[in-house]
Amino acid sequence: MTFFETPLEIVHIGHYTLGMNTYISPTILSNAFGVSPSTLKRWSDKGILNSDRTRGGHRRFSISEAIRMSRDLGIPFRNPESIGLPEPILPTGISGGREPFEILHEALKAEDLNESQRIVLGLFLSGMPLVELLEDVVTPVISRLGMQWVKTHSGIAIEHAATQMLLETLGTLKNLLPTAEGRVLAIGGAPAGDPYRIPTTMAALAVQDLGFKSVNLGPNLPLESLVEYARKERPRLAWLSTTSSDPIPMLQRKIHSVAEELHSLGVLLVAGGRQTGKLTRRPIPNLIEFRSLKQFRAFCERLLAPSNI
Numbered sequence: 162m163t164f165f166e167t168p169l170e171i172v173h174i175g176h177y178t179l180g181m182n183t184y185i186s187p188t189i190l191s192n193a194f195g196v197s198p199s200t201l202k203r204w205s206d207k208g209i210l211n212s213d214r215t216r217g218g219h220r221r222f223s224i225s226e227a228i229r230m231s232r233d234l235g236i237p238f239r240n241p242e243s244i245g246l247p248e249p250i251l252p253t254g255i256s257g258g259r260e261p262f263e264i265l266h267e268a269l270k271a272e273d274l275n276e277s278q279r280i281v282l283g284l285f286l287s288g289m290p291l292v293e294l295l296e297d298v299v300t301p302v303i304s305r306l307g308m309q310w311v312k313t314h315s316g317i318a319i320e321h322a323a324t325q326m327l328l329e330t331l332g333t334l335k336n337l338l339p340t341a342e343g344r345v346l347a348i349g350g351a352p353a354g355d356p357y358r359i360p361t362t363m364a365a366l367a368v369q370d371l372g373f374k375s376v377n378l379g380p381n382l383p384l385e386s387l388v389e390y391a392r393k394e395r396p397r398l399a400w401l402s403t404t405s406s407d408p409i410p411m412l413q414r415k416i417h418s419v420a421e422e423l424h425s426l427g428v429l430l431v432a433g434g435r436q437t438g439k440l441t442r443r444p445i446p447n448l449i450e451f452r453s454l455k456q457f458r459a460f461c462e463r464l465l466a467p468s469n470i
C-alpha cells in the first residue's frame with residue numbers, strides 16, 4: 162500500500178474524479194467533516210473509522226473509508242468540496258418535492274455530465290443504499306430516455322449520449338466504494354452478441370459495495386473466456402447479465418454449457434437481466450437466476466461472507 166508522506170494536495174481532475182483510494186491527513190479529513198482532529202482520532206481509536214499509518218507513524222485515512230463511515234452512521238461531510246466531493250442530496254430534500262429520478266432525467270437529457278454526477282454521487286453520499294440508487298433511480302431514467310429512440314433520430318443520439326454519461330458516472334461512483342484487496346470473489350459480463358454495458362457494470366458495483374473484489378469483464382464476452390478467467394482466478398461466483406433477446410435457444414445452450422464448466426470448477430453462476438426467466442430449460446445445480454440487483458446483493462452478502470469462504 163502506498164501512503165503519502167507529505168500533506169496531500171487534492172487534485173481535481175474534471176468533476177469528482179479524485180481517486181478515492183487516496184489517503185489524506187487527519188487535518189484535511191477533520192476539516193471535511195467539520196469536526197476537530199481529536200474527534201477524528203477518537204473515531205479512529207474506537208474503530209468506527211479505520212485508518213492506516215505512514216512509514217513515519219502518521220495517521221492517514223482513505224476517502225472511501227471516510228465515505229463508508231459517513232453513509233453507515235449518517236455523519237455528514239460539512240465541507241465535502243474540500244476533498245473533491247459534491248454535497249450530499251437527501252432524496253426528500255430535493256427542491257420542489259421532485260423525485261431524484263426526475264432531476265437525473267433532466268440532467269441526462271440536457272447532456273449535463275457534471276450535473277448527472279452531482280446528483281448520483283450526492284444521493285449516494287446522503288446514504289441511499291447503492292442498489293436502490295441503481296435500481297430505482299438510474300435504471301428507470303435510462304429506460305425512459307431509451308423510449309425516445311423509437312420516436313426520432315435525435316432520440317437515438319440522446320440515448321447514446323446518456324449511456325456514455327451514465328457509464329462515466331458509474332465509474333466515478335466505483336471510486337467512492339470500498340476498495341477490496343486480495344482474492345477476486347466474483348467475475349462477470351454480458352455474453353457475446355450482447356452489447357449492453359450498464360447492467361453488467363451495475364452488477365460489479367453491487368459486489369464491490371459489499372467490500373468484495375469483483376471483476377467486470379464487460380459486454381460481448383465470449384463465454385469460453387469467462388470460463389478461462391474463472392479457471393485462473395477461482396472466484397466464488399460468476400454473473401451473466403443478459404439483455405439482447407435473440408436467439409434465445411442458442412443463449413440457453415451456451416448458458417447450460419458454461420454453467421456445467423463452472424460447476425466443475427466449483428463456481429456458481431448467477432444469471433440476471435432482462436432475459437431472466439428464459440435462460441434455462443432444466444434446473445442446473447450451480448445456476449441461479451435473479452431478476453433484481455437487490456436480490457443479487459443480498460445473495461452475495463451471504464455467500465461471500467468470510468465465514469462462508
Ligand code: B12
Nearest residue numbers: 296304307356357358359360400402405433434435451457
Ligand atoms: C441503452 C440501450 C441500448 C444501447 C446499449 C448501449 C450500451 N453499449 O450499453 C444500444 C444502442 C446498443 C441498444 C441497441 C439495441 N436496442 Co436497446 N436499449 C437500451 C436501453 C435504453 C437501456 C438499456 C440499459 O442499459 N438499461 C439499464 C439496465 C441496468 O437495466 P436492465 O437491463 O433492465 O437491468 C436491470 C435488471 O434487468 C437487472 N439486471 C441486469 N443485469 C443483471 C445481472 C445480474 C447478475 C442480476 C442479478 C440482475 C441484473 O438489474 C438491473 C437494475 O434493475 C433499453 C431500454 C430499457 N428499458 O432498458 C433499450 C432496449 C433494451 N433496447 C431495445 C432494442 C429493441 C434495441 C435494438 C434491437 C434497437 C435496434 N433496432 O437496433 C438494438 C439491439 C442491440 C443488440 N444487439 O441486442 C429494446 C428491447 C426490446 C426487447 N425485445 O426486449 C429496449 C427494451 C428498448 C425498448 N423499450 O424497446 N440499446
